[in-house]
Amino acid sequence: MDKPVILIVDDDREIVGAIAQLLIKEDYECEKAYDGLSAVEKLGEREIHLIILDIMMPRLDGLSAMMKIRQQKNIPIILLSAKTEDSDKILGLSMGADDYVTKPFSPPELVARVKSQLRRYMRLGDYQARNNSDTITIGGLQLDRAAKQLYVDGEPVKLTYTELKIVELLMTNAGNVFSAEEIYERVWNEEAYSVENTVMVHIRRIREKIEINPKEPKYLKVVWGIGYKIEKIK
Amino acid sequence: MAIKSKKSNERFALKLTLFLVFVLSVGIAASAVFNALSRMSNLDFDMYDVLSAERYVETNAHMYEVQNAVSNLTYDVYQLLLQNGIDMQNNMYNDEYDIFTEEQQAVLYELSEFEDLPKMIEKGLYGRYDFLYSINIDGITITNSENIESNKVFYCFFENGMRYGVDSDEYIGNYYYISYLNLDNNGSITIAYDDSYITAKQTEWESLRANFIYCVVIAGAMAVTALISLIWYLCVVGKCSNGELIKPKGVMAVPLGIQLIILAVVFTGLLIFIAFLFDIQWYLSRRAEKLIIDLDILSMGAAAVSGGTAAAVLLWILGSWVSRLRCKKFWRCTLIYMLFAKLRNISVSVLSSKGFAEKALKKYFIASRTAIFTAAIISVMIMAGGIRSYNHPTAFLGFILLVLTSAAYICMSVYEAKGFGEIDRAIDDVYNGRQPMFGENMFKPPFSYLSRKLGSISSGYMKSVEERVKSERMKIELVTNVSHDLKTPLTSIISYVDLLGKVEDLPPEAKDYVAILAKKSDRLKNIVTDVFELAKTTSGEIQVEHEKIELNKLIIQTVADMGDSIEKSGLTVKTSVLDEPVCIISDGKKLYRVIQNLIDNALKYSLKGTRIFISLTTDDYYAVIRVINTAGYEMQFTKEEILERFARGDKARTTEGSGLGLSIAQGMTSACGGIFDIEIDGDQFKAVMKFPKMK
Incomplete structure (x- = not known):
């Protein structure tokens, strides 16, 4: 080429x-x-x-x-x-x-x-090939739920299980804001108590993996004083 | 000394003496004239007779006495006849010559024969008679003396239809009551006085006449004195001994209108006083007991006081006019002139507007109160006068005037209260930095003066605020433009430094240089970004998106977000937040920047190995965030200094950072609706942010 x-x-x-x-x-x-x-x-x-x-x-x-x-x-x-x-x-x-x-x-x-x-x-063609019902696409982010794999601009990204669960939760509900407690309860399946710190650390890690500039995130955003969300992008 | 000599030049003592002499002489003259007049009323004859007549019997007074005697006598006799069934009035119209019936004649005869007839008459309506009389009707005689004609002073009336006076045929008047007796054709009345009575009367008359003449002489003398002192006074008034003119001032400069009002008031007062005095005199004179003070002396004293007062007022006015005319300042001292002068002064003062409001207010209040007070007094006077004159309708008029005056006073008070209320509100507006609202009353006197001042204060204040905002905005525009222009070359620098770093065959020292260039250009980039950000926060251009945020979450999120740099710094960050959520309404993104800034600051300047404390507490109204760190150097600055833009903890500026962190934090906190403060306590540096708690 x-x-x-x-x-x-x-x-x-x-x-x-x-x-x-x-x-x-x-x-x-x-x-x-x-x-x-x-x-x-x-x-x-x-x-x-x-x-x-x-x-x-x-x-x-x-x-x-x-x-x-x-x-x-x-x-x-x-x-x-x-x-x-x-x-x-x-x-x-x-x-x-x-x-x-x-x-x-x-x-x-x-x-x-x-x-x-x-x-x-x-690689627009590749996108379409992978574009089945079990795939969620938000901008350059693509989550293959069956393969448990996240692609950023077509590149596979290595995420831990917890990180993947958080990304899945936020991507399936793109645009919605989740508080740390909600995220914890739904990802860890435990009752949340003083989990802000834990969740925030995970979010930071995810951001470092999927964002080009983690200080100015494009996808995974912190809604300060409220919670977290993944922006809804076409 | 000059002042003293000038005072003596004015010949104050002389003028005062002349004034007092005039007042005293007029007072005495008034008293004498009053006495003479009352003597005259006692003598009851005219001026010519008093001076020309030598004998009492020649005077009109005596004639009146006789007339009164005849009237009383005829009336008494008529009444007596009436009591005995004889009506002379009806007989008047009887055509027959012989007017009495037989029966009546018998009664008349009986009466004339009745020994006690004089006593009966004496018991009649008019008391005792000092004279002798004889009434002849239809040949029947009623008398108190048998040999009446032998007396010296002798009067005869209607004898055979003729009337006679003293020793002559002189006509001496018409007596009403004589017609009762209808004596025209067939009757006569004879009156006579005996010598002793006349002699006593003569003596009394002479003493009265002497008294009268004495009073007239005194009055004349006093009049002459008054005239002389008046002329003398008018000659010297308004002049110094050397002929210099004295400018009228003080009492001599009281406006003409007010003088006239005073004159009117004094004369009204005197008239009321005199009327009252006459009343008392009349009342007392009817009482039989002897008074402690002789009535005459009392009256004379009152007359003296009244005359003196009137004279003093008149002379004061006259003297002041003369002195004004002398100075050619007569018009200057009239109310109309003063009014015009005031108007002119007002217009001048408005133009210069200097110390005017105070004066105008003072004048307004004095004038309005005086007017109301005067109106009230006049109303009361009119009312009292009306009541005194046996409830004359003027009493009601006075009452209505009094009510109107009270109503006017109430209206005035309401008006003033409104005006002051509006001014108060306008002052509040100015105090709060708003354009003051001017109520309708504020354009009317006396408030218009205050309003005008308030308006100019407010517009000046607004103008200065506007100018300050404008200059601040221009400064920010400048910063924005400059930072923008800085960014373009900076982009090139950063890019080429990066490219330079990728060149592989550079000598090792050149690689070091490039590394330094990269580091410094990166710092420059940060500074430019910070300057731009500060310009935005302080200009108020910053857009704040308000939403409900939990401060607990925000703090933990921020600290976790900065985990990397905290780890790198080797310091520990301790957070203590409340368990229950603390909510405020603010902009989370901006607050994150503020807290991030503060933690960055703390990380940069803390002593190695110390802890940074971030706490969130609440009181009744506020949620308070504190970031506390221990400084790694001695803080030789005040909080004002450190909050200044570009100020840094170390004055040598060796550490990293733009020095704008705290300023940005402060600007953003206030933009987000909070209060930013700094406390320095030894080596402890505390940044405090307060936000109103959400209920």
């Missing part, structure tokens, strides 16, 4: 250069564009597998460019922005972005996110 082609769009040439270098080291092919319009043009010229797109750019800003691209293609788009507000993230994601990375980013994290998106995009 050909190397995946990644289009990097930012008005800051140094940043584009740095990201390109990072990705080339990871054995990707890179295309560069410095504004929204030329990014859309580049997209017409050759096949692109993933776009890293800055939001604030001259000529055509990132969000408008993304809307144009989405009219034609379904490729993963990672937004890259100095805007760190939750509202900015929500806006970007709801307008069609697959991920949102804030500047200044840490290079390994960016690489990890690119990999994750590409895996999902390239």
